[in-house]
């Protein structure tokens with residue numbers, strides 16, 4: 077059976093809220109909602125790309141930290157589960173990861189690690205095959221766990237795995253925005269196209285935000301966007317916005333070797349300035365609408381007061 081098709085049907089079957097698995101670590105969660113208080117804005121952004129090594133984690137970490145440096149409350153979920161590396165990139169030493177949440181051993185808040193500049197990281201766990209092979213119920217449970225946060229962040233960034241797996245599709249479909257990281261290699265463009273095709277055809281994702289990584293200049297970045305949107309415009313009903321670009325920067329590699337984010341270590345470097353600009357652009361994106369979600373979505377339980385709370 078086609079994997080994406082199977083997942084799509086499973087998702088349709090799960091759309092009724094009562095059929096969803098309960099969030100692990102369930103606490104007195106929806107108290108805010110029950111008390112009639114609207115919860116603050118939260119914007120979920122999934123970072124994907126299809127191909128491995130294009131810079132998804134790099135973009136997720138540095139964009140997240142740039143938003144945090146701009147004064148926002150930001151969480152970063154490492155959803156490359158089983159092969160997670162955000163904690164390594166930031167020199168963090170987690171004692172627990174998302175697997176403990178799924179086992180009901182702790183709540184989501186217990187997993188939060190504070191990285192430099194106030195960025196909060198949820199570690200995805202490394203070396204656990206079980207996490208890498210999680211089924212849709214597991215992914216849905218993770219997504220629903222964010223409804224339980226007593227203090228949701230203003231931005232949630234989700235770093236995804238390489239490839240076109242159920243996990244990537246589900247985390248992308250659950251977000252308000254999908255950032256596609258693309259670099260100037262044929263395989264990066266074809267993999268990004270394949271991801272767009274599946275997400276639009278099977279999951280109803282219509283808008284994508286493309287970030288060109290490891291390019292020389294804006295002209296090269298825009299050319300890359302042109303290549304991707306030309307073929308997508310022809311065959312798919314999607315919009316691919318050009319959202320920014322990050323230069324190839326040796327400083328960024330040096331920062332990675334020091335287990336730090338370049339925006340923290342060298343805020344005046346070319347790549348750090350690009351991330352700052354990207355963060356400013358993200359901040360202009362429309363605020364997500366929460367009312368009437370009929371899909372499994374991050375903060376999907378957060379409904380506007382007019383819609384019943």
Ligand SMILES: Nc1ncnc2c1ncn2[C@@H]1O[C@H](COP(=O)(O)OP(=O)(O)OP(=O)(O)O)[C@@H](O)[C@H]1O
Nearest residue numbers: 128129130131132133134238290322323324325328
């Ligand atoms: N703008 C950049 N300039 C220079 N090097 C970069 C840049 N972005 C990423 N890299 C290099 O590419 C490597 C891969 O980046 P990263 O781990 O973020 O990719 P990924 O898409 O998350 O990979 P995977 O899919 O395997 O998890 C980094 O270790 C870094 O050395």
